[in-house]
Amino acid sequence: MNEVFMSRQPLVNRQSKIIATRLTLHLGDQASIVDAVSTLSALANVWPQSEKPVFISCGRTGCEAGILDWSAPDNATIELPATTLVGQAGPDVIAALQTFQPTICLHFDPQAAQALSAGVQFRFIGFDAQQFQLGQLKLLTARTRTYGIGIAFNVETSEQFRACLEAGITAAAGWFFTSPTGAPAKALSPGQANIVRVLNLVRQNADIREIEAALKLDVAISYKLLRYINAAGFGLSCEIQSFRHAVNMLGYEKLNRWLSLLLGTASKDPMAPALMHTALLRARLMELLASGLVDKSEYDNLFITGAFSLLDVLLGVGMEQALEAMRLPEPICDALLSNGGRYQPFLDLAVASEADDGEAIADQAAMLGLTSDQFNRAQLQALTFADAMEL
Structure with a gap:
């Protein structure tokens, strides 16, 4: 099996608490979705048992239908791009989702409207914060609220985090909070x-x-x-x-x-x-x-x-x-x-x-x-x- 390393992003809510974690599988040039499934399956005995959701992303390429071969734990959420549901293998993917009913986060993209009408139940709708302006995000969040909970990915700054919350996003994924803000104090409190x-x-x-x-x-x-x-x-x-x-x-x-x-x-x-x-x-x-x-x-x-x-x-x-x-x-x-x-x-x-x-x-x-x-x-x-x- 080709090695697959995972990176991590927290999902932060309005109360500044981490309410979920996003794990990204880095497949590289040699690894495939089969390697991703093998990697996840091998971690079953150390999988977090809390009720906090754990999102699974396959990075820039997006998760393919093969990710559904993984026996996902109850707190796992699989991120799927709309293309997975509306492509050539779409009917089979939809049938699998309707049968096994894993928790799904749909990535909103130009084909998302078609995917939302595919008869699949989504728990979350994910928006890439780098792809949408505040006005767009506010409109899309309102229009998709009945389909799933709106969350934002790749939030890079505190200002962007606040903007996402103003747009109706429930939680945002990113490390925007780890950079110092303002001038350092002169002494400890x-x-x-x-x-x-x-x-x-x-x-x-x-x-x-x-x-x-x-x-x-x-x-x-x-x-x-x-x-x-x-x-x-x-x-x-x-x-x-x-x-x-x-x-x-x-x-x-x-x-x-x-x-x-x-x-x-x-x-x-x-x-x-x-x-x-x-x-x-x-x-x-x-x-x-x-x-x-x-x-x-x-x-x-x-x-x-x-x-x-x-x-x-x-x-x-x-x-x-x-x-x-x-x-x-x-x-x-x-x-x-x-x-x-x-x-x-x-x-x-x-x-x-x-x-x-x-x-x-x-x-x-x-x-x-x-x-x-x-x-x-x-x-x-x-x-x-x-x-x-x-x-």
Whole structure:
């Protein structure tokens, strides 16, 4: 089977939350729809079990009828171009859709009107944000509302995201929220500064009474921390009730990673929910990709590198300024500042998974000796983790 790598886009709603994920299969010159089906079938045991929809795209070429050979999970949505339904094989495709009734997203294009009258039930109608003006999008969304929920793909800027929402779009897919907006702040907020203080105390293995005193300055921190730990699937036999209990059960080293996540919760950015989900996914993905490639003692550092990779956007300060306040290991700082080091390739691959460039993902994975199956599995497992941690 030819290798097929997947990239990822989140679908963000009006509340700035990621409500679905779009997976794009990069078939390349050698791969076919048969390879796409084989790739998806091989991932059945790591497929996300949440109710959030997972959209499946075949990239620029679009999914062919053969994609219907895949036994799609209940939360999977297959994206189909109108040409698949109105072409020569259209009657067979329509018959298959009517028989098996998978969840379908129809891509709106010049042949969409004919496809909409084909007698197929669509859950979503997808619009490429790069192909339509705001006025067109508003009109088309209104006219197709009875056929399916309107969503936009390939949204590149915050302005474009807001325009899509104004046009009646329910959610938009893209990474428009990961770029800093506005000038960086001159200093951390009091809440952020206190979390950094607690982080530094934990890294120094300070006396637990000193750490608890710092936590009491912001009761919300303690509450959020315990929610994270209890939701993280440690396989603990009992619920963690206090910070002291957490230290006894997990130790300072494991506790460090969960405290690191709290920095993002102090963000004032309106897109903080989506940013936190993305940071969590990067963190877990980097940890999984490194399995067997680095010493186990470095897994937590890789997790923190991913978790902090959007720190500048979340906190509204420059990355260098954010890192100045923390005493982080050198490999973490090097990767976050793009200075190379042994964590850089893992961060580069995590970031590459968010771009629409299958060749770049394949090249970066090859540098680490990872197959497409290893990479795709890690990405789905990381997605499951981020969804579970979204509190």
